[in-house]
Amino acid sequence: MTSTPASNSTLRPRRSVLYMPGANARAMDxxxxxxxxxxxxxxxxxVAPDMKAAAREQVIATLKQGGYGNRELIVRINSLQTPWGKDDLLALLQAGVAFDGVCLPKVETAEQVLAVAELIAQQGNQALALWPMIETPLGVANAQAIAAAHPNLTAIVMGTxxxxxxxxxxxxxxxIGFIGALSQCVLAARCHHVDIIDGVYLDIKDSDGFARICQQGRDLGFDGKSLIHPAQLVDANRVFGPSAADVDKSRRILQVWQEALAEGKGVAVLDGKLVENLHVDEAERTLAIAEAIANR
Known part of the structure; x- marks a missing residue:
């Protein structure tokens, strides 16, 4: 079984996370x-209930074909509480296909994450990333425990x-009604050093509204947006990615910081504003994300 190792310390751009229906070979292609x-x-x-098995085989066939470059490839299985979830997971693990992780729908407890992790480990795989979805009040209430459930948990996805x-x-x-729940989940992600992806925007024709929701999501602390249509990619990538101005400022921050260190100073000044360690850390992260995007 080949897959990309999961690591909370691995910095990957997740500005745009696009759902592709497993029963639609053309869309996945x-x-x-x-x-x-x-x-x-x-x-x-x-996927409709009577198409679950066929979609499973279609996704496996698509993954065998490959050709997705450096895009992160995640499969959303059915919940283990359904008749299809365990079969989804075992079929993927036993097919010998390369993918990065498993998205777990409607997670409400840490134990549900651990149950999936245990099945993966039983198949001899220690590398697959776990992406639990928080879609219910109980999931929101248990967000801290879910985020801390397993070392291979690299991202949380909101199911709004x-x-x-x-x-x-x-x-x-x-x-407005979601703000408390969204912020609680962002806080859990930050406490446990994992990414968090905002929920979908259903009106694919409302590009202005989508752009505003992306900006709100970024302001709330989300790392990216889950998407239901390719037309949403441009705005998601723009809003959640570092701009040219962000990259330029980050480089300037690092430059004045290095100059300050060379002079034996613990602080620097850029454009009349104090630069400290925390600004340096954020500048380094911005440049690392920009580099990862360029390399993708």
Whole structure:
């Protein structure tokens, strides 16, 4: 079994995370040429019950073909609480295909993450990343425990469509009803040094509204956006990625910091503003993300 090792310390761009329906071979083939940082091949919500087995085989065949470059490849299996989840996971693990991780839908407890991790370990794989989805009130309430559940957990994905239904919160332009839940999950991700991906935006024709929601998500602390249509890629990549101005400022911060250190100083000044260790750390991260995007 080949796969990319999971590591919380591995910095990967996750500005755009595009769902691709596992039953749609044409869509999955098209994803090879799309500017997405990550692709989630979906065996859950996007697949009807009588198509689950066929979609599973289609995803495996697609992964065998490869051709996705450096895009992060994730498969959203069905929950282990369904008739299909365990079969999804075992079929993927036993097929000998290369992919990066497994997305776990409707996770509400750390134990659900551990159950998937145990099945993966039983098949002799210690490397697959785990991406739990938080889509219910109980999942939000247990976000800290979920984020800390396993060393291979590298990202949390918000499922705001299901969360809206479960919490009886409407989708409004400002998402005011979601702010508390979203912030609680972002906090959990930051406490445990994992990425967190914002939920989908359902109106694919409303590009202005989508751009505003992306900006709000970035302001809330999200690392990227999950997407349902390729038309959303440009705005997600722009908003969640470092701009040319961000990169230039980061380079200037590192330059004045190195000059200050050479002079035996513990602080520096750039454009009249104090530069300290925390600004240097953020500048280094910005440049590392920009480099990872360029290399992708």
């Amino acid at each position: 098209k994803a090879r040429g799309l500017d997405a940082d990550a692709v989630i091949f979906d065996l859950e919500d996007a 469509s299901d969360l809206s239904k479960e919490m009886r919160i409407p989708h409004t332009p400002d998402r």
